[in-house]
Each structure stands twice: as C-alpha cells, then as structure tokens.
Amino acid sequence: MLIILIIGLDLIYNFTLYKRDLNEKCEQIVEVKTKQKNTDIFYFGESSNFNIRETDSIKNSISEITAFFFPTLTLTSINKPATHAGIYKEWLKQINVNEKKPKAVIVTLNMRSFDAAWIHSRLETQLQESIVLAQSYPNIINRFLLSLQAFDNKTEQQREAEMLKEWETTPLIFPFPFKYKTVREWDNGIAQGTYIKADGSWDHDKITLACHYVKGYAFNIHDNNPRIKDFDEIADWCNKNKVSLYLNLMAENVEYADSLVGKELVFLMKQNRDYLIKRYQKNNCVVVDNLELVDGKEFTDQNWTTEHYGYKGRMIIAKNVAKALNKQFVKEYKNAY
Amino acid sequence: MLFNSLHFLFFLPIVIGLYYLLPQKFRWMLIFISSCYFYMVFVPKYILILFLIIVVDYIAALTIERVQGRLKLFYLIASLTANIGLLAFFKYFNFLNENLVSVFSLFGREFHPVNLSIILPIGLSFHTFQSMSYTVEVYRGRQKAETHLGYFANYVLFFPQMVAGPIERYETLGNELKNVHKPLYQNFSDGFKLILFGLFIKMAVADNIAPYVNQIYADPLKYNSYEVVLSVFLFSFQIYADFFGYSTIALGCARLLGINIMNNFKTPYLAKSVSEFWSRWHISLSTWFRDYLYIPLGGNRVKIPRWSINILIVFMISGLWHGAGWTFVVWGALHGIMLLLERYFSVIFKFEIKKEWSILNAFLVLKTFVVTSFIWIFFRAENFQKAKDMIKAILRNHSFQFAHLEILFPLIFTGLIILFDVFLYNSRFDSKLNTLKTPYRWAFYTVLLFCLMALSGTQKFTFIYFQF
Structure with a gap:
C-alpha cells in the first residue's frame, strides 16, 4: 500500500514541483536536458571558461571563442564555478541517448581538481547537493534524500581536517632525492623564510604565493584518485554511447611554479600531465594539452593559483581545442582568427 | 544521530527487528548498544560523560538506599554535585568566565580567564536532569534503587529520548524498559x-x-x-x-x-494564559522544575511575596537551563513576570x-x-x-x-x-x-x-x- 502511495505521490510531484526544484537546485542539469536537442558539442566547464580580465576588450569565454571556429555547429557551454569531474559525469548522464545526441563533449580537465584542496574543498557540499535530484531513483525519493541531506554533506571543518590530513600523510614520490616528503613538510620549508627582501625581512607575499603553489600542485595522480574514477566514468559513458570526448587540460602557471618553488614542482606537474594524457588517450579520448601554453602574465590572478586567463590566454586555449576538434569536424571548421 | 537523517531511517528498523527477535533477557543489551551507537555518531568521546553520570548515580542511589540518617543526604548531595558539576563545567564554564571579566572590569581590575574550547555534549542538560530525578526519588523513598546497572544505563541512555527529552522519571521509563513487549500491530x-x-x-x-x-x-x-x-x-x-x-x-x-x-x-x-502555556509546553521540564525546585522552595504554601520570588527563581533557572547566556535568563524572567501579573490580575479582579x-x-x-x-x-x-x-x-x-x-x-x-x-x-x-x-x-x-x-x-x- 505504501509503495502504491509513493508511486502516486511521485507522479503528482513530477507534474507539480519537480521542475521548480530542478531549476532551484540544479540549474545545469536542466540546461543539459533542455539544450540537448539543439546541441552538437557540449562544453562542460568551471570558472576557467568564463572568467575574464577586467581590462579585456574582448570578453568571450573559451567555449564562445571555440564556437567561432565552427559556425555551423551549435556548441553549448554548461558552467558552474569550482565544478569537477564528479559533477560533470552527472551532467553527462542527463543526456538522453535515445534522442539526438551531441557529437562531441569537451570536458574541462583541471589539474588542481585532483589535489587535496579541491577534493576536500568547502564548496564540495554545495556541489554534491546540486546533483542529488539527478540520481536514478524516482524523483520524489531524490527530493526526500535532498531534505534528509543524504549526500556527501560534510561540514567545512570536517573537510578541512581531511585536507590537512592528506597533506600531512600522503607521501610525495620523486624519482630523485628530494628533502620534503609531504606537502606539509614542503609548505613548512617554504614558510621558513625562503624569500628574503633586500632589507633582510621576509617577503611574506612571495612566501604565501609559493606555499599556494605547493598546496595546489604538489601531488602524484594515481589510479585511486577520486577524480580519476570520475573521468574514467566519463570516458566509459562516451565510449559506450559513441560520443567523442575531448578533455581540455587547462593551462597552469608553470612559469611561476618554476620561479617561485622550483623544478621539483614543475616535474610533478608535468608528470601528472603525462599520466593523464597516457591514461585517457588509451581510452579513446582526445586530451587537449594546454598545460604550458599560457605565459605567466596572462593569468588574471597574479597572487593566487587559478586557471583564469586574459583574452590572449583564452584565445590560445580555444585555438588549441578547435585544432583538436578540427580532426572530427573538418567540414565545419572555419579559420576564424 | 539525527532523526531526520537517512542513517536513522536505516538504524531504526534494524534495532526494532533485532529487539523483537531477541529473548527478553538480552534486549537490554541491544537497547544499550544501539543507544551508545546513536549517541556516538555525534561526538564519540562524550559517551564517557554519560557513563560517568550513570555510574555515579547508580552507586549513589544504591548507597542512599542502604545508609541511614545524614549519610543519605550526604550521598544525595555528592550525586547532585557530580551531575551539576559536569553540567556547570561543560555548559557554564565559559559563561562564568565572561561574567567574571565584566565584573572585574567594573572595578577597574583585569581578569584573565582560562580559555577552554569546550564543545557542549549534546543533550547534557537532559541526561543530568533525568538522572538527578532518579537519585532524588530514591532519597525521598519513593523509588527503589535499581540493582541492574544495564537497566539503569538504559534509563539514562534510551536513544529515542536521550538527547532532547522528554525528561522521564524512573518510575515510568525504568519500568517500561523492563517490561516484556510483544510485537503488537497497534504499537507499530x-x-x-x-x-x-x-x-x-x-x-x-x-x-x-x-x-x-x-x-x-x-x-x-x-x-x-x-x-x-x-x-x-x-x-x-x-x-x-x-x-x-x-x-x-x-x-x-x-x-x-x-x-x-x-x-x-x-x-x-x-x-x-502563560501559566497554562507552561502546562502544555515542554511538560516534562515544567514538571521537573515543579517537583524538584518549586515545591521544595515552598510551592503554593508560602505568602504571596515569597511565592512571587520563588516563581521568578524557578523561571530564571529554567531560562539558564536552556542556555548559558543572560538572554535566556531574561526570557525565563519575563515568563515569570507574566505569570505573576496574570495571577495578581485574577486575584485583584476575581477573574477566572x-x-x-x-x-x-x-x-x-x-x-x-x-x-x-x-x-x-x-x-x-x-x-x-x-x-x-x-x-x-x-x-x-x-x-x-x-x-x-x-x-x-x-x-x-x-x-x-x-x-x-x-x-x-x-x-x-x-x-x-x-x-x-x-x-x-x-x-x-x-x-x-x-x-x-x-x-x-x-x-x-x-x-x-x-x-x-
């Protein structure tokens, strides 16, 4: 009797409140569902796609610039700040494969999304909340689970504790001798006055920035990284449904990483890049490698580690993506710049 | 564990199922373990505080029943001191310090309190009040001391009401926990x-x-x-x-x-009326204060000025019970004042x-x-x-x-x-x-x-x- 009642309530919910809840809680999922029919290429991104420099005369996002190269195709971008593969995969699953499918999906591959700071980010709870309604249970059950907070719903303190623990306990692996064994040790090492001004005082701004680089990029990606599992799922879904997958590996400020922290950090960044390219090329995906393409000055945040670029940086990445897409969409390609 | 969580929606059927499957003599163990688990989902180490309350009051009640004369009172005071001491430490320590700083500064002196980052154990006021009612009742001779530590522990720990009441008396919940319960349709x-x-x-x-x-x-x-x-x-x-x-x-x-x-x-x-409100709101706390504070202060048997003061004392302490802050005391005092005004009004104007x-x-x-x-x-x-x-x-x-x-x-x-x-x-x-x-x-x-x-x-x- 209860089951019949819940089935009935699910029907009522679908006809009445479901759309309102979806719009309120997971705007991106609604976008994927509603725009699918008119989309040839989906671009899933985070702030790297749409963030611009205030002084930019041209304010187009990476996805918009990419679209200019394929005027006859419809490239739809779906964005949410701080998103990662765990969320992209849920967006992807909203595509109804029985209807008109997109021909390709470009998914942002942000290297920092593999690090502890992003995995245990305080924004994670909000991101997880945004996909509860998209689960494969009946919609009314999903809505109830949302009310019960039945998702990865940790407090900011819990997430911070997990992040600190990972920095303290996860060993950094180098093929050469290196004095720091963990992120915590490396961070502490740099914090002990690595940068000294001419007057003998510590250059705190530089030290802080160098520490950010260590926390943001000092890690070895391995098979058990949760993001790897997410990207694997994305790749599997695309392979299964015959949709081309382009992983857009975002440019990082390798120049500053080198000058502020040193070659060891750059080694890790490149090693991680190589790992990702190798893993996903094997899995029929195209990895668009932008890691070292953008100059340090082209990053809009000079005192922080972000993947936010000025127009020149966005153009370089868009061109690189278009170049990769050109192999699939030869006829549709038009050299726009 | 929160009642409105998926965790609880899985936990409850398992406990209910096991409860009716187990023979009566083992059921107390199930209630004990599940209650501990329920509580430990919040902050595991704080279960030790509950164990301390249980052990202290269990021993105190047995001793109170055994000894005679002033020793009875001594053990009751020892038990109440332990309970109130725990409550005071966890709930009122920082509040007391804040007030001492203000008082010292009033006299142009400085007071440097010891800063303890204490997290208040969930439901501590409920456990201590429930447990204290038991020792007081044993002292008064209205309740026999429980010899089975497990049953007494369950009285303090019983998971449905352990963190936010109702504040039960041993006479009712203690006996209910001991009774043999069959899986009846009406209960479900x-x-x-x-x-x-x-x-x-x-x-x-x-x-x-x-x-x-x-x-x-x-x-x-x-x-x-x-x-x-x-x-x-x-x-x-x-x-x-x-x-x-x-x-x-x-x-x-x-x-x-x-x-x-x-x-x-x-x-x-x-x-x-406000007095009727308090007979309908958080009834278990109101009756606790009535039985263990208001009546010992004199109840209705004293003259009006003393009675008025007693009412204010009871409501202000009730306010302080809710939270360690003067806003809570004012909240309680305002209720007390309203109740007094209503009573004066009804006496003066013979209004019923x-x-x-x-x-x-x-x-x-x-x-x-x-x-x-x-x-x-x-x-x-x-x-x-x-x-x-x-x-x-x-x-x-x-x-x-x-x-x-x-x-x-x-x-x-x-x-x-x-x-x-x-x-x-x-x-x-x-x-x-x-x-x-x-x-x-x-x-x-x-x-x-x-x-x-x-x-x-x-x-x-x-x-x-x-x-x-």
Whole structure:
C-alpha cells in the first residue's frame, strides 16, 4: 500500500514541483536536458571558461571563442564555478541517448581538481547537493534524500581536517632525492623564510604565493584518485554511447611554479600531465594539452593559483581545442582568427 | 544521530527487528548498544560523560538506599554535585568566565580567564536532569534503587529520548524498559503514525520556516517592522514544530519498541494564559522544575511575596537551563513576570478563565500567543544587541519596502500547523487519527507523506533543543 502511495505521490510531484526544484537546485542539469536537442558539442566547464580580465576588450569565454571556429555547429557551454569531474559525469548522464545526441563533449580537465584542496574543498557540499535530484531513483525519493541531506554533506571543518590530513600523510614520490616528503613538510620549508627582501625581512607575499603553489600542485595522480574514477566514468559513458570526448587540460602557471618553488614542482606537474594524457588517450579520448601554453602574465590572478586567463590566454586555449576538434569536424571548421 | 537523517531511517528498523527477535533477557543489551551507537555518531568521546553520570548515580542511589540518617543526604548531595558539576563545567564554564571579566572590569581590575574550547555534549542538560530525578526519588523513598546497572544505563541512555527529552522519571521509563513487549500491530501502527507526523512537522514545517526567520534575525535592521514582526511569530511556530516534531518522533520510536514515554506537548499555543502555556509546553521540564525546585522552595504554601520570588527563581533557572547566556535568563524572567501579573490580575479582579470556548477565551489565546512570541525574541537572539535590534526594527522601520524573502511556504506550513493544533486539541496524533474512518486516515497519510517527501526544507537545521 505504501509503495502504491509513493508511486502516486511521485507522479503528482513530477507534474507539480519537480521542475521548480530542478531549476532551484540544479540549474545545469536542466540546461543539459533542455539544450540537448539543439546541441552538437557540449562544453562542460568551471570558472576557467568564463572568467575574464577586467581590462579585456574582448570578453568571450573559451567555449564562445571555440564556437567561432565552427559556425555551423551549435556548441553549448554548461558552467558552474569550482565544478569537477564528479559533477560533470552527472551532467553527462542527463543526456538522453535515445534522442539526438551531441557529437562531441569537451570536458574541462583541471589539474588542481585532483589535489587535496579541491577534493576536500568547502564548496564540495554545495556541489554534491546540486546533483542529488539527478540520481536514478524516482524523483520524489531524490527530493526526500535532498531534505534528509543524504549526500556527501560534510561540514567545512570536517573537510578541512581531511585536507590537512592528506597533506600531512600522503607521501610525495620523486624519482630523485628530494628533502620534503609531504606537502606539509614542503609548505613548512617554504614558510621558513625562503624569500628574503633586500632589507633582510621576509617577503611574506612571495612566501604565501609559493606555499599556494605547493598546496595546489604538489601531488602524484594515481589510479585511486577520486577524480580519476570520475573521468574514467566519463570516458566509459562516451565510449559506450559513441560520443567523442575531448578533455581540455587547462593551462597552469608553470612559469611561476618554476620561479617561485622550483623544478621539483614543475616535474610533478608535468608528470601528472603525462599520466593523464597516457591514461585517457588509451581510452579513446582526445586530451587537449594546454598545460604550458599560457605565459605567466596572462593569468588574471597574479597572487593566487587559478586557471583564469586574459583574452590572449583564452584565445590560445580555444585555438588549441578547435585544432583538436578540427580532426572530427573538418567540414565545419572555419579559420576564424 | 539525527532523526531526520537517512542513517536513522536505516538504524531504526534494524534495532526494532533485532529487539523483537531477541529473548527478553538480552534486549537490554541491544537497547544499550544501539543507544551508545546513536549517541556516538555525534561526538564519540562524550559517551564517557554519560557513563560517568550513570555510574555515579547508580552507586549513589544504591548507597542512599542502604545508609541511614545524614549519610543519605550526604550521598544525595555528592550525586547532585557530580551531575551539576559536569553540567556547570561543560555548559557554564565559559559563561562564568565572561561574567567574571565584566565584573572585574567594573572595578577597574583585569581578569584573565582560562580559555577552554569546550564543545557542549549534546543533550547534557537532559541526561543530568533525568538522572538527578532518579537519585532524588530514591532519597525521598519513593523509588527503589535499581540493582541492574544495564537497566539503569538504559534509563539514562534510551536513544529515542536521550538527547532532547522528554525528561522521564524512573518510575515510568525504568519500568517500561523492563517490561516484556510483544510485537503488537497497534504499537507499530501508532509508532509509524507518530514518526510520520513528527518528521512532517520538523522537516516540512520547522525547516521551511527556519530560512525566513534566520535571515531576519541575522540583520533585523535591514527589514521593515512588518517583516520583523512576522519573523517573531514565525519563530514561535518554528521552535514549536522543531521541538514538538522531535518529541513526537521520540514517542513513535519508543512506541515501536512497545515502550510508552510521556507526551511533552499539548497544543501550547492554544493556552489561554502563560501559566497554562507552561502546562502544555515542554511538560516534562515544567514538571521537573515543579517537583524538584518549586515545591521544595515552598510551592503554593508560602505568602504571596515569597511565592512571587520563588516563581521568578524557578523561571530564571529554567531560562539558564536552556542556555548559558543572560538572554535566556531574561526570557525565563519575563515568563515569570507574566505569570505573576496574570495571577495578581485574577486575584485583584476575581477573574477566572472559564473552560468553555468563548470570544473572550479566543482573545486570551491570542494574547498568550502574542506575549510568548515576543518573549521568544530573547530566546532566539544571539545576544542583547540582536534582541535590541529586533525590537528597534519593530518599533521604527514602518516602510512598505519589502525584501523579497521566500514567504509562501513558511506561511502555508504555519497555517497547517495551526489547523493541526486545533484538530489535535488536548489529544495525541495517533489516538486522534485512530478515531477517523479509514479513507480519512489515508487522506491524512497522503498529505503528510507528500509534504514530507516533496516539500520539506532542503537546508540542514539540527533540532534547536539539541544545544541544551
């Protein structure tokens, strides 16, 4: 009797409140569902796609610039700040494969999304909340689970504790001798006055920035990284449904990483890049490698580690993506710049 | 563990299933283990505090029963000191320090308190009060000391009511826990009804009102007086739905185990006076204070001035029980003052409230609701400044510029809870529902289930009374 009642309530919910809840809680999922029919290429991104420099005369996002190269195709971008593969995969699953499918999906591959700071980010709870309604249970059950907070719903303190623990306990692996064994040790090492001004005082701004680089990029990606599992799922879904997958590996400020922290950090960044390219090329995906393409000055945040670029940086990445897409969409390609 | 969590929805059926599968002699162990687990989901190490309370009061009660004369009193005081000491340390240590700093600065001196980052164990005020009632009753000779440590531990730990009451007496809960309970249809039926209703009022009513109230209380001066007054009234329903919801779920869970615990609420906002309000709101706490503080202070047997002071003492301590802050003391004192004013009025004007419903009584209900709602400001405001801002916002900002706050659902659910209160007047949800014909009953279930599943609040709000 209860089951019949819940089935009935699910029907009522679908006809009445479901759309309102979806719009309120997971705007991106609604976008994927509603725009699918008119989309040839989906671009899933985070702030790297749409963030611009205030002084930019041209304010187009990476996805918009990419679209200019394929005027006859419809490239739809779906964005949410701080998103990662765990969320992209849920967006992807909203595509109804029985209807008109997109021909390709470009998914942002942000290297920092593999690090502890992003995995245990305080924004994670909000991101997880945004996909509860998209689960494969009946919609009314999903809505109830949302009310019960039945998702990865940790407090900011819990997430911070997990992040600190990972920095303290996860060993950094180098093929050469290196004095720091963990992120915590490396961070502490740099914090002990690595940068000294001419007057003998510590250059705190530089030290802080160098520490950010260590926390943001000092890690070895391995098979058990949760993001790897997410990207694997994305790749599997695309392979299964015959949709081309382009992983857009975002440019990082390798120049500053080198000058502020040193070659060891750059080694890790490149090693991680190589790992990702190798893993996903094997899995029929195209990895668009932008890691070292953008100059340090082209990053809009000079005192922080972000993947936010000025127009020149966005153009370089868009061109690189278009170049990769050109192999699939030869006829549709038009050299726009 | 929260009642409104998926974790609990899995935990409860497992406990119920195992409970009826186990022979009676092992059931206390199951209740003990599941209660410990239930509590340890919050902060595991704090279970040790509960164990300490259990051991101290268990030994104290046995000793009190065995010894004679002044030694009896000595052991009672030792037990009460241990309980109140724990409560004072965890709940009032920082409050005391803050006040000492203020007092010293008043005399131009400096006081440097020891800063302890203490987290108040959830429900500590409830456990200590429940446990203290047991030792006092043993001392008074009205209760036999429990020899079985397991049963006594379960009395303090019983998971449905351990973190937010009702504050039960050993005479009732202790015996209920010992009785042999069979899996009866009526118990399951009533239990599920109560849980459904409790979840509905917590998750659909309280959690839908909370965002509106929280926004206003965060910065009252940003809003106009109408919005602020509305938030004052809405908070009355929020805290009622929150606490009544918890208590109803607790009743339902206990009922599924065949155990009866007391009703903590009886439609309090239909009370015609403040004194009647307190016989309908958080009944287990009111009766605790009546039996263990008000009556020992002299009760009704003393002269009016002394009686008035006693009432104020009881209400101020009750305020302090709720929270370590002067706002809570003021909240309690205001209730005490209102109660005294009502009593003086009825004595001077020989006014008696009649039981039959009339326009006058409806007016009195409204008056009591308005009075208690405005007194809640001191309970809800984080400090006096916020309470002052609330009052200032009510009195000064009469502009018609409305902030676009989400108000539809809070108002709909407030309307629903009022209707439910009128429907339930003086009766419990399960027994009232049992008087209805099957189609009407199922209509109720359908509406409640739909509201619960599709319209509950989506933000996380723990039960307000957990902090006490």
